[in-house]
Amino acid sequence: MNKFNINVIALAVSFVFSANAMAHNMSKSDYKASKDSIATAFKWDKESCVSLSGNLNDVCVAEANGKERVARAELEDSYKPTRKTHYQARVAKAESDYAVAKERCDDYMDSNEKDDCMKEAKAAETAAKADANALMNVSDASVLPSEKSTEARSGANSPVQACAANMQASIAAFRASFLEHASSAPHP
Numbered sequence: 001m002n003k004f005n006i007n008v009i010a011l012a013v014s015f016v017f018s019a020n021a022m023a024h025n026m027s028k029s030d031y032k033a034s035k036d037s038i039a040t041a042f043k044w045d046k047e048s049c050v051s052l053s054g055n056l057n058d059v060c061v062a063e064a065n066g067k068e069r070v071a072r073a074e075l076e077d078s079y080k081p082t083r084k085t086h087y088q089a090r091v092a093k094a095e096s097d098y099a100v101a102k103e104r105c106d107d108y109m110d111s112n113e114k115d116d117c118m119k120e121a122k123a124a125e126t127a128a129k130a131d132a133n134a135l136m137n138v139s140d141a142s143v144l145p146s147e148k149s150t151e152a153r154s155g156a157n158s159p160v161q162a163c164a165a166n167m168q169a170s171i172a173a174f175r176a177s178f179l180e181h182a183s184s185a186p187h188p
Helices: 002-023 028-048 055-079 083-105 111-155 159-184
Strands: none
Touching: 028 055, 055 083, 083 111
């Protein structure tokens, strides 16, 4: 049992260090290259819409704008990962999906069908924004364990107690991360 606990502690510690390393892994040159790539992809996507006409063109342009906006928000989240940038990326996705859905709703000739489509699109956007807000609030819980860990380490009398305090903070952060990923998974 003691060997099992040591392995679990080692795994959790390595997880925490690898997560921190991945979060701050993008260099400024990688960031600029990604930004240029997003701009190029946007121009290409927008040019491909020129051959379309009517509402198909509007949908295509909305999709291109949405892809660019989401890609930029996700890039910011990757480059400077904070709760705010993660939230902004999720909101950008929700708003982009809504803009595309609104354009697709224009295809309906019947006003009742169009109204229903618009209501569904707005409901989906509202739900996605609520999920983003909830995840931002859940991520608040992952900030607190690190603060508690610092307090516990300063009050620890031995290296073992400091290690135990770090471990508890790591487990709390892992739980918060798990909840975040579980809530972002598609629901059946």
